[in-house]
Amino acid sequence: MTVSVKQMQEARLALAAPLFADIAGDARVSFEFFPPKTEKMEETLWESVQTLAPLGPRFVSVTYGAGGTTRERTHATVARIARETDIPAAAHLTCVDATREEIDAIADEYWKAGVRHIVALRGDSPVAGQKFQSPVGGYENAAALVAGLRKLHPFEISVSAYPECHPDSASEAADLDNLKRKLDAGATRAITQFFHEAETFFRFRDAAAKAGIDAEIVPGIMPIMNFGAVQRMSAMCGTVVPDWMGTLFDGLDDRPAARQLVSATIAAELCRRLYAGGVRDFHFYTLNRAELSYAICHLLGIRGQPALVAAQAA
Numbered sequence: 001m002t003v004s005v006k007q008m009q010e011a012r013l014a015l016a017a018p019l020f021a022d023i024a025g026d027a028r029v030s031f032e033f034f035p036p037k038t039e040k041m042e043e044t045l046w047e048s049v050q051t052l053a054p055l056g057p058r059f060v061s062v063t064y065g066a067g068g069t070t071r072e073r074t075h076a077t078v079a080r081i082a083r084e085t086d087i088p089a090a091a092h093l094t095c096v097d098a099t100r101e102e103i104d105a106i107a108d109e110y111w112k113a114g115v116r117h118i119v120a121l122r123g124d125s126p127v128a129g130q131k132f133q134s135p136v137g138g139y140e141n142a143a144a145l146v147a148g149l150r151k152l153h154p155f156e157i158s159v160s161a162y163p164e165c166h167p168d169s170a171s172e173a174a175d176l177d178n179l180k181r182k183l184d185a186g187a188t189r190a191i192t193q194f195f196h197e198a199e200t201f202f203r204f205r206d207a208a209a210k211a212g213i214d215a216e217i218v219p220g221i222m223p224i225m226n227f228g229a230v231q232r233m234s235a236m237c238g239t240v241v242p243d244w245m246g247t248l249f250d251g252l253d254d255r256p257a258a259r260q261l262v263s264a265t266i267a268a269e270l271c272r273r274l275y276a277g278g279v280r281d282f283h284f285y286t287l288n289r290a291e292l293s294y295a296i297c298h299l300l301g302i303r304g305q306p307a308l309v310a311a312q313a314a
Contacts, residue, residue, distance in 0.1 A: 025301030035073035073137035094123025194222035198273035
């Protein structure tokens, strides 16, 4: 009987040890949440924080809506995390629709609230379809924002990176130059936009190193809650959705439990491939849903410790 190369590959996979059997548990994680819009969403958010806290995250971050639309809720959520938990809290700040003085005042308020970590972003245009324009009297870009924050307080500062190039960048080289400016301005690390294949991250990591970037680059992981929504988000930010992903989610629109299992499998495999390539830090875009991220962390060998959430006295 003739055995094909594909059959030989499949046989090796079948005989290999379980994919996650040799994970050492030395990975570190962080999580991103968005500010709640309703009381019910706030309850879901805090359930997620409490679920993930025992995993000992490096930090949790809270996003900032387009045009500053969630500014107050972001501040309230971050301040509560800083006040009521032992988890380092990070607040997103953007350059959109605010003067330097306004942004500096917000940063000062975060510092007073005990927040020591800022995710500094240029932000997107508040008008859909229009390119970003620097606000009058505002920070013109993320590098300027980083430099401004550095003058205010000794914040830990994370910035964004784009493995498949930011849609507004003229080229991949220009995009890397922009990332280097942000890091040279004083940023601590870069966290990537989500991507769907490990090789995408490895190519970007190699290109960044070749461009003289030696700061920490943390891959951003997006467990897929809704494949259609991820397709739309991917199209907006220039992220390639591989054909095999559509095949795996085909027929699951009305089967949320099955879809969640498939999503966990895909994201866990992505993390395992990244781990095999030397990655030890992962940033999860949770969408305020904890279970998928928790399951992936478990497969990465991260086990829950006694709860780190310090509940306030009743």
